[in-house]
Amino acid sequence: MAERGRAGVVGLGAMGSGIAEVFARGGWSVVGLEEQPAALDRARQRLATSTARAVERGKLDDAGAQALTARVTYTTDVADLAGCEVVVEAVPEVAALKQAVFARLDAVVGPDALLATNTSSLSVTALAAGTSDPSRVVGVHFFNPAPVQPLVEVIATVLTAPATLQRARDVLEGLGKTTIACTDRAGFVVNALLVPYLNHAASWYERGFATREEIDAAMVGAGLPMGPLALLDLVGHDVTTAVLHRLHEQTGDRRHLPTPLLTSLVEAGLLGRKSGRGFYTYDADGPTDAPGPVPAPAASRAGELPEALLVPYLNDVATMVGDRYATAADVDTGMALGCRMPRPFDQLAALGPAATLARQQQVFAETAEPGHRPARLLEQLAAADDPDLALHALRTADGRVPAGRLG
Structure with missing residues (x-):
């Protein structure tokens, strides 16, 4: 396999080691960075164990496993990341620690390098704002274990250049991942x-x-x-x-x-x-x-049960799509690939928008929680002349119930 590029991964715990393996599987030359030699030894063992398991399962042959392992080098010196086209930080979820990593990267990588943070809960915007060029920073939320899970949420901040977002998605999809785009909101999708x-x-x-x-x-x-x-x-x-x-x-x-x-x-x-x-x-x-x-x-x-737990979840789904934070297709993809759950709009179709709305109205009347207020989109779907057709159109369009479908 021809080398496709040079990627750096900072932090080689379980997630970082997995991300390094993903890039190596995709033909990239990978530089893995940890502060302590003992941490590098653990990362090497993780990669050896993972590739051996892949060989046992017939996902790799011995030659492929050896080539993959050879594409990963390990270092404790951040200067070795110079020349990387993409760098992903995967250190623990501590904002100050991640900010310090980006400050060090700023002094090392070239101006065209793509910088990414694998955070699941921190503000990508806050991390990007501390760099010299926040337009080149994105979030890339891999799911564990990264070599196996197909989904990556790609998070753009208000400072991210559109070309950066597209470049990140192109790189990840070139690695065989499915991406969904998010803006920087807590929890992403x-x-x-x-x-x-x-x-x-x-x-x-x-x-x-x-x-x-x-x-x-x-x-x-x-x-x-x-x-x-x-x-x-x-x-x-x-x-x-x-x-x-x-x-x-x-x-x-x-x-x-x-x-x-x-x-x-x-x-x-x-x-x-x-x-x-x-x-x-x-x-x-x-x-x-x-x-x-x-x-x-x-x-x-x-x-x-199960409607008592399922219906409020589907109401949250409808709120997210109705707010135009994500499309119905991206929500379906995210929950199916990220959690292996049924696609939420399949569940909504099975229950029916009208029945789902009626149950959510009961929940709201019982709890009086503002967050349980029935989603406007759910009300629209329930009132549509043909709810099934409206649901289908919603799932294949940009997140809006088509005009002329409402009752």
Whole structure:
């Protein structure tokens, strides 16, 4: 495979190592940077383990694995990133740390280099503003594990040049990734929809409306690949609460405050799978039958599942598309590829816009939460002369319900 370019990756933890592998698989020469030699040794082992697994699964042959490994070099000297056409920073989610990385890169890389941050919750704008040329900075939110997950959210700030955004998408799509474009808003597309849904599920459990098994089984039965409480344990409660705080900071929506149970679990160090306990308790074989956190006693509302969790999530979807933050096609792509969830507009079509609106109106009447107000787009779809045709047009256009389709 001919070399396609030279890329740098700063920070070689699990995500950074994966991003380095993605570029190397795509034929790029990769320079991986870490501060400590021990961290470089761990990165080398991650790449060796990942490529060996790919060989076992028939995704690579031995020669391909050796060539891939040879395309990655490791360094502790930032000066070795000079000459890189693209540099992705993937250091921990600490704003000051990422800003320091960009300041160092500014002094090293050429003026035409594309700079990208792999953040899932921080402001890309704030990171870009501290560089000498913020027009060349974008966010590139890979999903874990990066070599396997096909989706990358590409985030443009108000300072990003249109050519920079297009260049980033071209590079990533050349690596075999599917991209969706976002502006710099908390949670981007996927986390802005997924994380409030997970928080809502945790709230239902905390309030004693349903058991963890009832909640998870109901949502799997609705076509989701994993129940929300099991998914919270997999993601990590510390990660989830960090995203929720970022969402609440920007939106002021009380639904984006972590439910007290999640906060308590984090304070107790019960972070989910990585700590061995969360909503479930885990051993080497997976979840055990050990009881979970004790919820408040309440009358069961398990019979309202899965719609009780699904409908507010779909209302958030309709709000996002109605606000023109993302198109219906990008939301469908984001949730399907980023979370392996059913495409939300498939779910909306199955439930029907009118039935979804009626259920969301009940939720809003019950909670009086402004964030639960039925989305204007949902009202438009429910009132359309032909809701199915309006949904189809929405999914194939730019996010608007076509004129003449409303009742």
